[in-house]
Amino acid sequence: MSRFAISEVPFDIAPLREQLLGHDAGAYASFEGWVRNHSEGRAVQGLFYESYRALAESEGQAIIHEALQRFAITRAACVHRTGELALGDLAVWVGVAAGHRGPAFEACRWIIDEVKSRVPLWKHERYANGETTWLHPDP
Amino acid sequence: MSVTVLYFASLRDAAGVDREQLPLPASLDSLYLELAARHGFSLPAAKLRVAVDGAFARWDSPLREGCEIAFIPPVSGG
Numbered sequence: 001m002s003r004f005a006i007s008e009v010p011f012d013i014a015p016l017r018e019q020l021l022g023h024d025a026g027a028y029a030s031f032e033g034w035v036r037n038h039s040e041g042r043a044v045q046g047l048f049y050e051s052y053r054a055l056a057e058s059e060g061q062a063i064i065h066e067a068l069q070r071f072a073i074t075r076a077a078c079v080h081r082t083g084e085l086a087l088g089d090l091a092v093w094v095g096v097a098a099g100h101r102g103p104a105f106e107a108c109r110w111i112i113d114e115v116k117s118r119v120p121l122w123k124h125e126r127y128a129n130g131e132t133t134w135l136h137p138d139p
Numbered sequence: 140m141s142v143t144v145l146y147f148a149s150l151r152d153a154a155g156v157d158r159e160q161l162p163l164p165a166s167l168d169s170l171y172l173e174l175a176a177r178h179g180f181s182l183p184a185a186k187l188r189v190a191v192d193g194a195f196a197r198w199d200s201p202l203r204e205g206c207e208i209a210f211i212p213p214v215s216g217g
Contacts, residue, residue, distance in 0.1 A: 033217055052147055054193045080216055092217055121216030122148035134149040135215035
């Protein structure tokens with residue numbers, strides 16, 4: 001099954017990976033994004049992700065659909081967390097199955113890049129000095 | 140004659156609410172200018188995308204009574 005989802009709670013990767021398996025696939029590539037303890041030179045203590053959920057899920061689904069058209073892959077999926085996350089927590093997972101490794105790696109990279117640039121999700125970082133900020137990077 | 144405007148991230152913090160009902164505006168551009176002045180939004184419209192009824196829309200999209208408008212500040216997922 002190929003799909004994009006927002007999860008308000010921690011999620012397991014194993015059952016998501018399972019849904020990508022198939023005898024037509026000889027390769028699987030995945031990406032995990034974790035909460036890092038620093039951002040542009042500042043010490044990060046944790047973060048909060050907010051989404052415009054309806055639009056995030058439809059735009060994410062469009063990205064998965066486009067990936068299936070653009071690359072020689074069999075299935076692809078992505079799940080992104082929202083809510084409070086601690087250092088080291090899993091923030092986003094992308095998994096791609098394909099006949100061969102090349103398209104699996106390429107599609108995985110393409111999907112995470114598109115999610116970062118198009119899906120209405122926002123990161124609110126909490127810093128060690130008590131300050132917080134919403135990240136609104138220039139495209 | 141009203142529309143619902145949704146706020147996210149720094150726009151929500153600046154507005155102090157996550158949504159509000161407003162009279163049907165003439166256009167999305169004029170609505171954002173008015174809201175930016177009222178709530179002190181620092182992001183210019185050129186840096187935002189806009190959505191109407193849960194789908195990305197053009198800034199010159201026509202508006203109708205009861206529609207749901209969201210101004211989308213630059214995203215930072217991943």
